[in-house]
Amino acid sequence: MTLVKICGLMQPxxxxxxxxxxxxxxxxxxxPSRREVTIEQAAxxxxxxxxxxxxxxxxxxxxxxxxxxxxxxxxxxxxxxxxDESPEFIREVGLPSIKALAIRNEEDAKRAALYEVxxxxxxxxxxxxxxxxxxxxxxxxxxxxxxxxEQTILAGGLHAENVxxxxxxxxxxxxxxxxxxxxxxxxxxxxxxxxxxxxxxRSEQDxxxxx
Numbered sequence: 001m002t003l004v005k006i007c008g009l010m011q012p013x014x015x016x017x018x019x020x021x022x023x024x025x026x027x028x029x030x031x032p033s034r035r036e037v038t039i040e041q042a043a044x045x046x047x048x049x050x051x052x053x054x055x056x057x058x059x060x061x062x063x064x065x066x067x068x069x070x071x072x073x074x075x076x077x078x079x080x081x082x083x084d085e086s087p088e089f090i091r092e093v094g095l096p097s098i099k100a101l102a103i104r105n106e107e108d109a110k111r112a113a114l115y116e117v118x119x120x121x122x123x124x125x126x127x128x129x130x131x132x133x134x135x136x137x138x139x140x141x142x143x144x145x146x147x148x149x150e151q152t153i154l155a156g157g158l159h160a161e162n163v164x165x166x167x168x169x170x171x172x173x174x175x176x177x178x179x180x181x182x183x184x185x186x187x188x189x190x191x192x193x194x195x196x197x198x199x200x201x202r203s204e205q206d207x208x209x210x211x
Contacts (some may be wrong), residue, residue: 103123159181
């Protein structure tokens, strides 16, 4: 079964509904963004997350010191590199890692071969900030990346209406959503629940039971 990551959470009620609905990972953004949180805020939210749910920190060109401090103090399970970090830098930091790649064409997808990381997150190029734009990209570009299904995280424009199709086409290890579970740029509890239930292929009866 494909795992689900809900990213950009800032409020306890949204963390709680994601965990209760079966999210496998929670993402905290530590880079310039309207969803940015501090180490202290993330550490407080992390107390609501059981050890069975991954805590992933999203960073853009952060220093080694910032990464290691945040990883320890929240604490986090993975660092998600969303900037121009080099393979050498990621190796030097030495923490469990996810490298995000913005996909415009086949060459972007093939850049994965340069990195030695635990997972790759394939996303659309950012607009206002580095990171996703809330739009999808051509998923067929991932057919020849050399990245295994077990290392693939799919992001970019996913929502309840297209996540099932995305999973069927790409068969990723995990799907990642942020704006797709928002209304007016704010996380919405019902959209979080619905996305998770659909991504995991649960019936409506199951979803109602979990609610």
